[in-house]
Amino acid sequence: MATVATRRPIADRAIGLVLIAPALAVVGLFFVAPLLMSAVVAFRGKEGGFTLEHFAKAFDFYTTDLLFTLWIVVLSTLLIGLVAIAIAGYLTLGGHPRSVAILRWLYRWPLFIPFVVAGQLMRTFLAKNGMLNHVLIGSGLIEPLSAQSLLDWRGIVVAFVWKQAPFVTLLLAGAMASLETQHIEAARNLGARRLRVLIDIVLPQVRGTLLVGLVLSFVTMLSVLSVPLMINPNSPTMMTVDVAYRISTHGDYPVANALCLLSLGLAAIGAVFYLRQAARSAEAT
Amino acid sequence: MSAPGRSSPLRLPALPSPLRAFVAAIVLALLAFAIFGPLLNLLLWAFAERWYFPSKLPSEFGLTYWYRVFQPRGNALASLGTSIWIAVLTVLFSLAVAIPAGYALARLKLPWRGAILLVFLLPQAVPNLPVYVNIAQVFYQIGLNGTIIGVVLVHASHGLVLAVWIASAAFASVDVSLEEASRNLGASAWTCWRTVTLPLAAPGLIASAIFVFLESLDEFTGTYFVGVPDVTTLPLLMFNATMGGNYQISSITALLLLIPSIGFMLVVERFLKADVLAMVGR
Numbered sequence: 001m002a003t004v005a006t007r008r009p010i011a012d013r014a015i016g017l018v019l020i021a022p023a024l025a026v027v028g029l030f031f032v033a034p035l036l037m038s039a040v041v042a043f044r045g046k047e048g049g050f051t052l053e054h055f056a057k058a059f060d061f062y063t064t065d066l067l068f069t070l071w072i073v074v075l076s077t078l079l080i081g082l083v084a085i086a087i088a089g090y091l092t093l094g095g096h097p098r099s100v101a102i103l104r105w106l107y108r109w110p111l112f113i114p115f116v117v118a119g120q121l122m123r124t125f126l127a128k129n130g131m132l133n134h135v136l137i138g139s140g141l142i143e144p145l146s147a148q149s150l151l152d153w154r155g156i157v158v159a160f161v162w163k164q165a166p167f168v169t170l171l172l173a174g175a176m177a178s179l180e181t182q183h184i185e186a187a188r189n190l191g192a193r194r195l196r197v198l199i200d201i202v203l204p205q206v207r208g209t210l211l212v213g214l215v216l217s218f219v220t221m222l223s224v225l226s227v228p229l230m231i232n233p234n235s236p237t238m239m240t241v242d243v244a245y246r247i248s249t250h251g252d253y254p255v256a257n258a259l260c261l262l263s264l265g266l267a268a269i270g271a272v273f274y275l276r277q278a279a280r281s282a283e284a285t
Numbered sequence: 286m287s288a289p290g291r292s293s294p295l296r297l298p299a300l301p302s303p304l305r306a307f308v309a310a311i312v313l314a315l316l317a318f319a320i321f322g323p324l325l326n327l328l329l330w331a332f333a334e335r336w337y338f339p340s341k342l343p344s345e346f347g348l349t350y351w352y353r354v355f356q357p358r359g360n361a362l363a364s365l366g367t368s369i370w371i372a373v374l375t376v377l378f379s380l381a382v383a384i385p386a387g388y389a390l391a392r393l394k395l396p397w398r399g400a401i402l403l404v405f406l407l408p409q410a411v412p413n414l415p416v417y418v419n420i421a422q423v424f425y426q427i428g429l430n431g432t433i434i435g436v437v438l439v440h441a442s443h444g445l446v447l448a449v450w451i452a453s454a455a456f457a458s459v460d461v462s463l464e465e466a467s468r469n470l471g472a473s474a475w476t477c478w479r480t481v482t483l484p485l486a487a488p489g490l491i492a493s494a495i496f497v498f499l500e501s502l503d504e505f506t507g508t509y510f511v512g513v514p515d516v517t518t519l520p521l522l523m524f525n526a527t528m529g530g531n532y533q534i535s536s537i538t539a540l541l542l543l544i545p546s547i548g549f550m551l552v553v554e555r556f557l558k559a560d561v562l563a564m565v566g567r
Contacts, residue, residue, distance in 0.1 A: 012394050017396070019388060022386070023386035024401065026445055027404055030420060030438050030442035031416055032404065035411065038418065096309060099306075099310075103316075106317055108550050109320050111546075112550050113543060114503030114504075114546065117523070121323035121326065122323060123527065125326045131325070162323070216410070219412060224506070225509065260418060263414065
């Protein structure tokens, strides 16, 4: 009679590989291979051979956009982290059951709204004649003449945070909900304030989840084309817009791929964070 | 209320509780405006016949643009059909390869496990633009550009990864002792998987199917590069309407895209329990 304990490890490995092979093949063929192709195209000269001229051209034209992209994505990631910690923290530790219930119902609305729709929403909401300005003027907070359009880098940041913060909050609140409550209750019984419990006891235990959510958001925002295209298509803009422009207007695949590799470099910074965290949690278990 | 003798820079004077409730109400109201303001604005645009600068509200409401969107041979209905068809094919294809892979990752000893996990991390952890750019070039040469299959393959290579992760988390959260009990009672590995593991992991698997469906339905960049010129999904139609300055048409299309997104948001926690969420990315 077969029991779990007597499985043969080699047969087990073979079965595992067979089960995983189709998924690996799809990702390999339609993701990894085109990615490698990007590296080849970006470094290949007109007559073949290695060249850096595409990168020189990319830096020549688009250094501002590179910095602009980095600024937007870093700022958005920080804001997303703050919003997510605040909301998830209140959901876990909040004292008013009714406020907690309202917040739980409220924060998730943008969760699955696609970027392209978020871009369209913000394009009308943040415009000079948009609802935000009407409300600000109506409530007397600003003068009609000082109303300005937010459809520049600020609009992109707003759209990113609006769309991505609920995702990180969901992950974070899930992780916080599965924590042991003994420590939290003990600290509360000893009289610790909620903010202190959040920072000293809860956050250190969910750091990994927070980091995973933020890195995923960072990388996702780096490759969103629709939001910058709809909110801020003119220079300086995000690199995704430049890539689309190089291809659709000039058919210039080498420089487009060089730009892509540069944004890969930015993502690599995020990946290093993630891998360090993954290594640390692997040590812990 | 407070521990004696312990001071910290974070200590603020405690607010009296009516004031505290008032502050909470204000913060919730601001958050509600930040979340629903843009959605309300979209609703106004979807039903606006005329809306001229600088009036706060449309001068005339009506359904003219709705008739235009839903006319029998209109672009929107065709795009909706295309989008749903692509999403269904993407889900079937993704789950067929993701369920075995997720199970293997969660339960079996795999050689090169770290490297395999890294490969399944790539499509979420690497900007997708270079992939779309080059796959479009390759698909163009082999005649897959502008075809449904081409778009499905691109969507699946991305959605599949999410499906593998969630499936693996769902399988990992199934209690091993239940499986062992069934095996010790004489069930074969296949019977045990089919009657114990799969049903217990089913909510997570359904969640992953819905995720993949939504991701495909909402996907923009890949379709933008690979779908042209023949495959126009709903997001592309919406984008074209927005860039053409036709805010009514684009708002109505956006509303169509919002219905499944918000519907899923409202039920997601029924499928994706905290214990599964806590396993994601482990």
